[in-house]
Amino acid sequence: MTEPLLSVRDLTVEFTTHGHRNRVVDGVSFDLDAGRTLAVVGESGCGKSTLARTLVRLETPAAGSIRYAGRDLATLGEKELRPVRGDLQMIFQDPYGSLDPHLTAAGIVAEPLRLRGVSGRGERRKLAVELLERVGLTREQADRRPSEFSGGQRQRIGIARALASRPKVLICDEATSALDVSVQAQVLDLLRELQEQEGIAYLFISHNLGVVREISQEIAVMSQGRFVEQGPTEQVLSRPRHDYTRQLRRAALDPALITGRKPRLFAPATSAGAVS
Ligand SMILES: Nc1ncnc2c1ncn2[C@@H]1O[C@H](COP(=O)(O)OP(=O)(O)O)[C@@H](O)[C@H]1O
Ligand SMILES: [Mg+2]
Structure with a gap:
């Protein structure tokens, strides 16, 4: 057996606010292989972003290990982290906030x-x-600033910027959540294509079970800092073991997204407030 690309064990992250210590990530373990996608789902505030930020070492864990390329990133200092920083990249929900508004698209990626x-x-x-061309933007667009792009295009710039570091692991934190459904599908296609070509591993954080089903082979369900259920995506979504996962599944808006089946009969909308 070869070693996984990324191997996380018992990862624990704590924040102290007003003298009170909160355990936000609580004993999380998983393996991630090259070319694979692990989805992390869970309600708002359960610790998904903190987990992501800790993996790229924007936060320092209180305990546990992050094995990558023969090293434990959990315990490395800033200087020792430098050579591996590029290998683990992150793209965010709000590309606007994370793209320097003063730079052009080409400047951001450079x-x-x-x-x-x-x-x-x-x-x-x-x-x-x-x-930029690789992610579907044109040479002419390279000299425009973030404000001149749509949300989906900005997310493409974010992806191009991440690719510029030649990442081995790409962490997508709600990266498509703010996009229209059709734009979301285009960005997911792009991510899949890049994964096939480059063998990049994704940790894909989302609250959308339909999207997760599309993109991941494995899924981890997070609740209050813990991974409460973990396994092949199809299995977890069709036969959830944990009560929390069942709740999450029920809470998802469109059952067709989860089962993968389109409803045979489409009941005419009779009430206001249809899903937009
Ligand atoms: N820097 C921080 N200092 C203190 N508490 C934080 C910090 N970052 C996140 N938290 C808290 O940790 C919990 C998990 O937040 P987060 O990881 O952003 O969850 P999610 O991404 O799943 O919505 C929340 O209760 C949040 O308030
Ligand atoms: Mg978050």
């Missing part, structure tokens, strides 16, 4: 290239434009 040691402004620009 920044990690500079950090990676690509020398020469011209060379960085050429590679940045190639990456």
